[in-house]
Amino acid sequence: MAKYLTQRFVYMVITLFLIASLTFFLMKIIPGTPFSNASKLSEAQLSIMIDKYGLDEPVPVQYANYLLNLLKGDLGVSFQFNNVGVTDIIVNSMGPSATLGALAILFGTFFGIILGVISALKQNTWVDYSSTFIAVLGKSIPSFVFAGLLQYYVGVKLGWFPVAFWRGPEYMVLPTIALAMFPLATASRFVRTEMIEVMESDYITLAKAKGASWFEIAFKHALRNALIPVVTVLGPLVVSLMTGSLVIEKIFGIPGIGEQFVKSITINDYPVIMGTTLLFAALFVVVILIVDLLYGVIDPRIRLAGGKK
Amino acid sequence: MTKILEVNDLHISFHTFSGEVQAIRGVNFDLNKGETLAIVGESGSGKSVTSKAIMRLLPESNSDIKNGEILFEGKDLTKLSDKNMQKVRGKDISMIFQDPMTSLNPTMTVGKQIIEPIVKHQKLSKAAAKKRAIEILELVGIANPEERFKQYPHQFSGGMRQRVVIAIALACNPKVLIADEPTTALDVTIQAQILELMKDLQKKIDTSIIFITHDLGVVANVADRVAVMYGGKIVEIGTVDEVFYNPQHPYTWGLISSMPTLDTEDEELYAIPGTPPNLLHPPKGDAFAPRNEYAMKIDLEEQPPMFKVSDTHYAATWLLHPDAPKVEPPPAVQRRQRQFLDIKEGK
Numbered sequence: 001m002a003k004y005l006t007q008r009f010v011y012m013v014i015t016l017f018l019i020a021s022l023t024f025f026l027m028k029i030i031p032g033t034p035f036s037n038a039s040k041l042s043e044a045q046l047s048i049m050i051d052k053y054g055l056d057e058p059v060p061v062q063y064a065n066y067l068l069n070l071l072k073g074d075l076g077v078s079f080q081f082n083n084v085g086v087t088d089i090i091v092n093s094m095g096p097s098a099t100l101g102a103l104a105i106l107f108g109t110f111f112g113i114i115l116g117v118i119s120a121l122k123q124n125t126w127v128d129y130s131s132t133f134i135a136v137l138g139k140s141i142p143s144f145v146f147a148g149l150l151q152y153y154v155g156v157k158l159g160w161f162p163v164a165f166w167r168g169p170e171y172m173v174l175p176t177i178a179l180a181m182f183p184l185a186t187a188s189r190f191v192r193t194e195m196i197e198v199m200e201s202d203y204i205t206l207a208k209a210k211g212a213s214w215f216e217i218a219f220k221h222a223l224r225n226a227l228i229p230v231v232t233v234l235g236p237l238v239v240s241l242m243t244g245s246l247v248i249e250k251i252f253g254i255p256g257i258g259e260q261f262v263k264s265i266t267i268n269d270y271p272v273i274m275g276t277t278l279l280f281a282a283l284f285v286v287v288i289l290i291v292d293l294l295y296g297v298i299d300p301r302i303r304l305a306g307g308k309k
Numbered sequence: 310m311t312k313i314l315e316v317n318d319l320h321i322s323f324h325t326f327s328g329e330v331q332a333i334r335g336v337n338f339d340l341n342k343g344e345t346l347a348i349v350g351e352s353g354s355g356k357s358v359t360s361k362a363i364m365r366l367l368p369e370s371n372s373d374i375k376n377g378e379i380l381f382e383g384k385d386l387t388k389l390s391d392k393n394m395q396k397v398r399g400k401d402i403s404m405i406f407q408d409p410m411t412s413l414n415p416t417m418t419v420g421k422q423i424i425e426p427i428v429k430h431q432k433l434s435k436a437a438a439k440k441r442a443i444e445i446l447e448l449v450g451i452a453n454p455e456e457r458f459k460q461y462p463h464q465f466s467g468g469m470r471q472r473v474v475i476a477i478a479l480a481c482n483p484k485v486l487i488a489d490e491p492t493t494a495l496d497v498t499i500q501a502q503i504l505e506l507m508k509d510l511q512k513k514i515d516t517s518i519i520f521i522t523h524d525l526g527v528v529a530n531v532a533d534r535v536a537v538m539y540g541g542k543i544v545e546i547g548t549v550d551e552v553f554y555n556p557q558h559p560y561t562w563g564l565i566s567s568m569p570t571l572d573t574e575d576e577e578l579y580a581i582p583g584t585p586p587n588l589l590h591p592p593k594g595d596a597f598a599p600r601n602e603y604a605m606k607i608d609l610e611e612q613p614p615m616f617k618v619s620d621t622h623y624a625a626t627w628l629l630h631p632d633a634p635k636v637e638p639p640p641a642v643q644r645r646q647r648q649f650l651d652i653k654e655g656k
Contacts, residue, residue, distance in 0.1 A: 124370075202411040209364055209406075210426040210477060211399035224416045299416055300461040 008292075012285045019281040023274060024066060028059055032268055053079070066274070075278075076271030078264075086275035089260060094279070096166050097249065097256035101242030103176040108183030109234060113227075115184070116191025117218055120226075123196060131188060138185025147178040147251045164253040175252045179245055183237055187230055194226035201225075227298050235291035239284045243276075313517050314340040314363070314485055319377035321355075321362055330588050332358045334541040336377075337615075340485065345511065345518040347528040347549075349564070350538035353585050356521045359538075360487045362387075363519075364404055365394050381485070400430035403478040407490040409470035413462035419446075420458035423477050430481045445476045448513075450506060468499035472506065479510060486511075487519045492527060504530055525568050529553060534621070537561050540586045540596030547622030554649030556642060557616075557624035559604075560597045566641040579639065595627070603628060603636050 050056050054065065069076060075086035119131035154174060155163035161173045198204065199222055207221045246258035257276060264272035296303040321333035333355045340346050348356045361367050363379055365386060379386040381401065386394065403426075406412040414422060423442040427433055433441065439458070446454035449472040462470055471491060478486055488507065492500040508531060511518055520531055528535055528549070535552040537545040537560065545558040556562055566579035583600035586592055592599070598608035607613075607627050616629035627633055638646070 202406055202408060203414040205366055206404075206406060206412045206474070206477070207414065207425075208366055209398055209404040211395045211397070211429055212425065213395055216425075221414050221417070225414070301415055301463045 008289055012282075012289070015285055016278065016281055020067070020070065020274070020278055021063070023277045024063055025059075027268075027270055027273055028062075030268060070278075075275040078272050079267070079269045086271045089272060090257065090275055090279055093255055093257040093260045096254050097245075097258060098242050100172065100175055100179060100248070100254065100256065101238070101245075103172060104179035104241050105183055105234070105238050107176055108180035109187050109230075111180075112184040112187025113191050113223070113230070115188040117195055117223060119188070120192045120195030120199065121214065121218055128192075131192070135185040135188045138181040139189075141181070142247075143178050143181060143245065144247045144251055146181050147175070147248055150174045150178055151251070164251075166252070166254045171252075175248050175254060178251075179241060179248050183234065183241070186233055186237065190230045190233055191223075191226055194229055195222055198222045198225045224298055228295060231291055231294050231298065235287050236284070239280065239287050243280050243283060310341040310344075312339045313342045313382060314519075315378075315380040316359070316363070317378050317380070319359065319362065319379065320375040321358055321367070322373050322375050324371045324373065325589075328589050331591050332541050332588055333362070334588075334591060336538075336541075336543055338536050338543060338546060340517050340519060342484075342517055343511075343515055344533040345520055345531055347520045347522060347532035347535045348538055349522060349525060349528055349535060351523060351585060353588075354538040355541040356523075356538050357489055360404070360489050360519060360521055363485075363487060364398060364402060365389075366404075396430070399426040399478075399483070400481045401483055402485040402487065403481070403483040405471075405474050405478050405486065405488040405491045408494045409467050409474055410494065412474055413470055415462055418459055418461055419465070419473050423458075423473070423480055426477065426480045442476075442480070445480055446473075448510065449473070449476045449479070450502075451476075468495055468502065471495060471499075471503055475503070475506065475510070479514060479516075482514050483516055485517050485519065487521070489521045490523070491520075493522070493524070500527070507531065525553075525564060537564070540591065541588055542596065542625065544597065544626070545622075545624040547618065547624075550649065550652055551619065551622040554645045554652060555618070555622070556638075556645075557618055557622075557629055558597075558626045559601045559628070561624070562638050562642045563600075565645065566639045570641075579641070595625075605633070 047056075054062060057065075066076075073087075075090070078084050078086055078089055115131045115134065119128040122128050151163045151174060154160050162171050163174070165171055195218075199217075204217060204221060207217050212221070243257060243261075245256075246262055248254070249256040249258045257279075260272065261276045263269075264276065316336055316338050319333050319336040320331070323330040323332055336355070336359055338346065348359065350356050358367065362374060363381075363386065367374075374387050377387070381397065386397065389397065413419070420439065420442055423445060424435070424438045427438040427441055428435065431438075431441075443454045443458055446457060451457050451469060451472055457465075462473070465473060475491075491507070492503050495503060504527065507518070510516075518531075520528070522528060532549050534546065534548050536543045537552065537558065539560050545552060545556065545561045547555075552561060553565065556565055560581075563579065563581040567581060569578055581600055586596045586599070592609075593612075594610050595601070595604070595608040595613055598604040601608065605627055613625045613627045613630075615623040615625050617623055618629065628636060637643070
């Protein structure tokens, strides 16, 4: 196991290095400089700025400098705000995004699995059809529509939860629900399909023959066997939700990283682009590792050969 | 002998897109305490459906017990509530399935799967149940039971898994054990071991067994009585000797003739012509009549009742009717009938 993890860690570092390099060069291809929009700057001022940030050096030199700083853990300084470190920007804006994403994933997966199990057990009844209907809505309607509806009906009309901003637990409810609809729909569909297949298998018949109740059959025997594909699809979804949903953050006025990322691209804020890309990539590889380890937890047959064979 | 299980006039249908399939069309048999009844027949004859009906394991959505009763110790299983049926399953009646490779839950340790019915039905504590489970594992011939207890099914071979399935079935000392082709998916040497094990365990815990198979060699090995099924009905039932050495139904004749024996010499092995009946539109008369070279006019028009051959031996063929012409059974059967006389005299 230790050997496997070390190996995986080395691969992760290589992956991140490749991603860092690729993004660096891709970014250099984008025309313009971070300061080209600032029309107030004179030619002389512009060249001072470019000189200050080392943007006049040859690209390979900039690349080497960047990698050296990266090794030291220094992501650089943002161009948009005076001398604010990229690390600070990320840390400050990552908090709300990650919280919101994690909540949405937990809430969505939990109810998605329950919905999926119920509709598999009550296959082709009105319960199944209504859960399918919910899933179709969740998958096809974009989250900002839910966000708007929730804000209007639950926030304004009923006044149960605050409409916007990010100031405490009660502020998290509406954006979480809006963001959770997609993972909920995804999980419920996958769980339903898998459960139906698993419920047909011989070991479920054997469990019935042992006198197990439907609850034990569904949750002790069947669900675990149905979870593998769900974990596979939910892994990447976790990353994309945790790294912030631009739309939801904008609608609910949440100071998250999704907005930060898009803004930095539009104004060529190189260090922020690089920093956030690396962060997303790092999260992604970590989640993939977690998913791989989860397979083993769920299904002993996939458990990694560690020592004993 | 006390009857432990009685199946009376059982009719089961499946609802399919093409219509109602009458899989079981009036099955009657009973099972005595401590005996092994083998149910034989070709695929689609209704053996598995009968056994699943006893356990109430048929899919609820499309199957239907149209008529009949299944009496276990006097109470009709077809009328029990789901909750009460759960108390019968695994405790009074348990089941062994055909394919050991798929009948164990891959994500649960073998130990947990054996403990489950014990905790459920015998209300033992986890620790006591574990002790019992390890005892049973040992009983079914698994070495290092303590260690094996913690392992997952994929760490067991096919034969070992079938032993585990048997261990699960026997965990609560059931009164009836239904074995649905328990050796079909195993290779021949393992088959023999599993059969030996089942016979041995039957003596130890005094259970009655319904043994479903299409392998006549296995039947001869394990059964006390044999029921031959064809087209959703039992066409002949009797003791092993009666059915093997003095068969009366032409279908049983066909089965016996198509089985190689040590006496079989260069003659070509017999094959029953034709195909099984379509139970979507079951025939008016005897279901076997279209494939039966001894068929008479009445076979096509009216279903034969069970004719009594001896107190234990019944067969549903018009050939046993007093007015029926005398026919010569196939040579393989005649040979056996001569042996049957010796067996009888031997007794």
